[in-house]
Amino acid sequence: MLKLPIYLDYSATTPVDPRVATKMIPYLVEKFGNPASRSHSFGWEAEAAVEEAREEVARLVNADPKEIVWTSGATESNNLAIKGAAQFYAGKGKHVVTVTTEHKAVLDTCRELERQGFEVSYLDVQNNGLLDLEVFKAALRPDTIVVSVMLVNNEIGVIQPIAEIGEICRARGIIFHVDAAQATGKVEIDLAALKVDLMSFCAHKTYGPKGIGALYVRRKPRVRLTAQMHGGGHERGFRSGTLATHQIVGMGEAFRLARLEMGAEKERIRMLRDRLLKGLSDIDQVFVNGDLEQRVPHNLNISFAYVEGESLLMAIKDLAVSSGSACTSASLEPSYVLRALGREDELAHSSIRFTLGRFTTEEEIDYAIKLLHDKIGRLRELSPLWEMVQEGVDLSTVQWAAH
Amino acid sequence: MAYSIKVLDHYENPRNVGSFGKEEEGIATGMVGAPACGDVMKLQIKVGKGGVIEDAKFKTYGCGSAIASSSLVTEWVKGRTIDQALDIKNTQIAEELALPPVKIHCSILAEDAIKAAVADYRKKHGEQVSA
Numbered sequence: 001m002l003k004l005p006i007y008l009d010y011s012a013t014t015p016v017d018p019r020v021a022t023k024m025i026p027y028l029v030e031k032f033g034n035p036a037s038r039s040h041s042f043g044w045e046a047e048a049a050v051e052e053a054r055e056e057v058a059r060l061v062n063a064d065p066k067e068i069v070w071t072s073g074a075t076e077s078n079n080l081a082i083k084g085a086a087q088f089y090a091g092k093g094k095h096v097v098t099v100t101t102e103h104k105a106v107l108d109t110c111r112e113l114e115r116q117g118f119e120v121s122y123l124d125v126q127n128n129g130l131l132d133l134e135v136f137k138a139a140l141r142p143d144t145i146v147v148s149v150m151l152v153n154n155e156i157g158v159i160q161p162i163a164e165i166g167e168i169c170r171a172r173g174i175i176f177h178v179d180a181a182q183a184t185g186k187v188e189i190d191l192a193a194l195k196v197d198l199m200s201f202c203a204h205k206t207y208g209p210k211g212i213g214a215l216y217v218r219r220k221p222r223v224r225l226t227a228q229m230h231g232g233g234h235e236r237g238f239r240s241g242t243l244a245t246h247q248i249v250g251m252g253e254a255f256r257l258a259r260l261e262m263g264a265e266k267e268r269i270r271m272l273r274d275r276l277l278k279g280l281s282d283i284d285q286v287f288v289n290g291d292l293e294q295r296v297p298h299n300l301n302i303s304f305a306y307v308e309g310e311s312l313l314m315a316i317k318d319l320a321v322s323s324g325s326a327c328t329s330a331s332l333e334p335s336y337v338l339r340a341l342g343r344e345d346e347l348a349h350s351s352i353r354f355t356l357g358r359f360t361t362e363e364e365i366d367y368a369i370k371l372l373h374d375k376i377g378r379l380r381e382l383s384p385l386w387e388m389v390q391e392g393v394d395l396s397t398v399q400w401a402a403h
Numbered sequence: 404m405a406y407s408i409k410v411l412d413h414y415e416n417p418r419n420v421g422s423f424g425k426e427e428e429g430i431a432t433g434m435v436g437a438p439a440c441g442d443v444m445k446l447q448i449k450v451g452k453g454g455v456i457e458d459a460k461f462k463t464y465g466c467g468s469a470i471a472s473s474s475l476v477t478e479w480v481k482g483r484t485i486d487q488a489l490d491i492k493n494t495q496i497a498e499e500l501a502l503p504p505v506k507i508h509c510s511i512l513a514e515d516a517i518k519a520a521v522a523d524y525r526k527k528h529g530e531q532v533s534a
Contacts, residue, residue: 308441310466314406314414334441346438382420382470384445384462385438400437401519 006364010357017207023253027246046245053252060255061189069238073213074181075105077200081177084225093143128291129158152182155337156290157299166195185258186296197223208254212247270297279369300354303347306386307379315375324351407501413471421460433519442469446516454484468506472513
């Protein structure tokens with residue numbers, strides 16, 4: 001039986017996998033000890049669970065468990081990585097490089113660094129959403145100390161060329177941070193091969209609980225950070241605060257499952273995504289936003305031209321999806337990521353992000369395709385833009401009364 | 404975003420959607436907004452004897468509140484003279500539809516659409532002085 005509404009917003013968050021939840025519960029009730037308690041078995045038991053989870057997180061990304069620092073999530077990891085590295089290495093230079101399509105947790109952190117006297121270059125992407133390596137190289141300066149580029153974009157799912165960026169940074173002694181919040185369980189990450197110094201993770205995009213994340217901090221060559229949270233000196237001083245054992249156990253189990261199941265899951269989801277794309281491609285004037293090849297299979301970001309995104313969301317309320325439309329944000333600005341692709345504003349306003357996941361079924365995809373066919377037609381009947389285009393008017397030649 | 408019952412009603416069952424034939428008598432069109440801003444409203448009025456609006460139609464590209472605002476004004480302008488139509492204020496539209504502050508611009512756009520349609524009528528019929 002099809003259950004409505006259908007969740008197609010896995011990039012916003014994922015449900016906790018029931019196997020993960022089951023593993024977490026004992027750490028709330030019986031095994032409640034503080035992992036920092038060294039004087040009794042309650043503490044030892046909790047510490048063992050935390051270290052087992054740390055190992056699982058490290059294994060998914062082929063790192064050493066000693067390189068994993070627990071945080072409250074990817075936002076905190078990004079803050080600790082970028083501010084921590086910039087502040088520690090400020091003596092070498094004060095220039096930071098990032099990309100305009102990064103998550104706000106990176107962009108706003110960089111804005112804060114600007115207030116602290118650093119200089120930040122925000123690089124544009126190409127029309128497919130990917131960073132041009134030549135543009136990147138040209139932006140580096142002798143005083144560049146930190147580069148931050150995400151692995152998988154949250155809105156359009158494109159995969160940035162971090163292996164190449166890592167080589168360039170390492171050759172110049174620049175600290176390279178990667179926000180991998182959207183990547184775990186979706187793309188292979190091999191930190192033994194990648195020249196990445198810092199990498200942010202969170203649990204809740206990979207079927208773990210919210211409120212827990214990690215930062216990978218490379219040991220060889222050693223990367224140093226200025227701590228942003230002071231207190232009991234937990235996590236080797238990188239991040240003080242009592243460890244949330246149950247959350248950590250959840251993240252460990254979620255990442256263990258991701259490691260074991262990623263291969264098969266990715267292919268299943270790719271099949272569903274292709275089915276969705278094929279099902280929608282016979283609708284007129286439909287555009288995929290972002291590169292379709294260099295992209296995780298979980299994401300399909302589409303603009304339905306001449307239909308405004310929020311009204312479409314209202315029409316398809318049986319689908320839980322998100323939109324780049326201005327009306328869905330308080331700012332009344334369309335998605336800055338889509339604008340960065342050079343999309344016309346009306347296409348940015350007309351975009352819908354579908355993100356598929358572990359519990360998405362073929363039946364759900366078929367329902368979504370049918371619903372969209374019905375509703376796009378209805379909304380285009382309502383759209384003066386669609387009418388004009390049908391009459392052969394070139395909208396770019398119209399003198400609009402902007403407001 | 405939570406929508407009022409009236410917005411949902413107009414959105415689900417928009418009144419007077421469509422366009423008049425180009426050759427019909429007494430038709431005037433107001434088109435306001437811009438695709439780049441995320442909303443465009445087209446309001447058409449059919450003006451009969453004595454400047455009375457006999458019929459109205461709309462098409463709107465925009466959010467649910469924009470669609471509802473334009474649907475509502477097609478109901479409100481019918482039966483009014485063009486001068487009376489100009490008395491419709493965005494605050495009345497916003498109040499009727501219980502629009503939240505972030506959606507007030509939709510009601511302003513609907514008011515502008517009425518003004519634009521009336522201005523178009525007057526331009527076509529040289530009635531600027533009759534008011």
